[in-house]
Amino acid sequence: MREGSSLGEFEQLVLLAVLQLDGDAYAPGIRIAIEDAGSRRVTRGALYSTLDRLETKRYLQWRPDPNPPSRAGAPRRKFEVTPTGLAALRRSLAAVTALTQGLERKLGAAR
Amino acid sequence: MREGSSLGEFEQLVLLAVLQLDGDAYAPGIRIAIEDAGSRRVTRGALYSTLDRLETKRYLQWRPDPNPPSRAGAPRRKFEVTPTGLAALRRSLAAVTALTQGLERKLGAAR
DNA sequence: GACTATTGTCTACATTGTAGACTCAAGGTT
DNA sequence: AACCTTGAGTCTACAATGTAGACAATAGTC
Numbered sequence: 001m002r003e004g005s006s007l008g009e010f011e012q013l014v015l016l017a018v019l020q021l022d023g024d025a026y027a028p029g030i031r032i033a034i035e036d037a038g039s040r041r042v043t044r045g046a047l048y049s050t051l052d053r054l055e056t057k058r059y060l061q062w063r064p065d066p067n068p069p070s071r072a073g074a075p076r077r078k079f080e081v082t083p084t085g086l087a088a089l090r091r092s093l094a095a096v097t098a099l100t101q102g103l104e105r106k107l108g109a110a111r
Numbered sequence: 112m113r114e115g116s117s118l119g120e121f122e123q124l125v126l127l128a129v130l131q132l133d134g135d136a137y138a139p140g141i142r143i144a145i146e147d148a149g150s151r152r153v154t155r156g157a158l159y160s161t162l163d164r165l166e167t168k169r170y171l172q173w174r175p176d177p178n179p180p181s182r183a184g185a186p187r188r189k190f191e192v193t194p195t196g197l198a199a200l201r202r203s204l205a206a207v208t209a210l211t212q213g214l215e216r217k218l219g220a221a222r
Numbered sequence: 223g224a225c226t227a228t229t230g231t232c233t234a235c236a237t238t239g240t241a242g243a244c245t246c247a248a249g250g251t252t
Numbered sequence: 253a254a255c256c257t258t259g260a261g262t263c264t265a266c267a268a269t270g271t272a273g274a275c276a277a278t279a280g281t282c
Contacts (some may be wrong), residue, residue, distance in 0.1 A: 037206045037210045184248075185247070
């Protein structure tokens with residue numbers, strides 16, 4: 001990994017979703033949040049790969065579900081954005097925001 | 112290329128820069144616009160690869176500089192975002208926008 | 223015990239991002 | 253004329269990111 005590497009498009013969405021779910025960010029919910037926001041499909045493989053890569057970069061960290069309900073499946077992982085991750089996300093969004101200025105008309109309702 | 116493929120992070124920035132430069136979008140200027148907005152370096156190789164890939168997807172098109180000044184170098188290519196490209200950009204930004212709602216505080220000055 | 227549902231892991235491959243060397247032409251310098 | 257510099261663009265190779273789908277493990281239900 002290069003130093004100060006910027007975030008990919010999907011990585012941005014994952015970090016945003018984790019922030020949105022604040023304190024309740026488990027993989028299945030993250031997946032749904034992104035699908036809803038983007039009107040697109042997200043496979044579990046894609047999501048977990050990205051979560052793991054963000055963890056490697058120290059942009060995310062997780063703990064086991066502190067309150068594991070009795071249900072099927074492996075114990076859930078509860079994700080949290082690190083300060084470093086938040087900083088990277090800010091930097092990444094700043095570029096988009098700057099280049100979006102003045103294009104509200106052309107970009108239509110998206111902004 | 113898959114159908115309805117979404118835009119990468121750098122692809123978004125390139126399309127935005129072309130829109131910003133409206134009618135005056137040549138590769139060197141696009142490069143500067145992105146560097147300024149993102150406070151980062153953009154090599155020519157990275158930019159031309161992406162421009163060509165966006166052209167292949169029909170998100171961008173170009174014509175030779177209609178008013179070629181007498182100067183060094185190959186004739187410049189003047190880029191333009193196609194309607195399809197604009198639609199793809201809107202879709203792509205919509206996801207970020209949706210997931211950003213309510214996070215203004217946490218994301219700080221970036222929004 | 224078999225079946226189903228939920229979570230996560232793993233592997234392979236496709237797409238996107240990046241760096242740097244190379245080419246080519248116009249104009250200035252000597 | 254020969255050379256250098258500058259400004260465009262091309263090409264190749266590789267790294268990082270995105271995606272799909274098969275597999276594993278566990279808890280409840282029947």
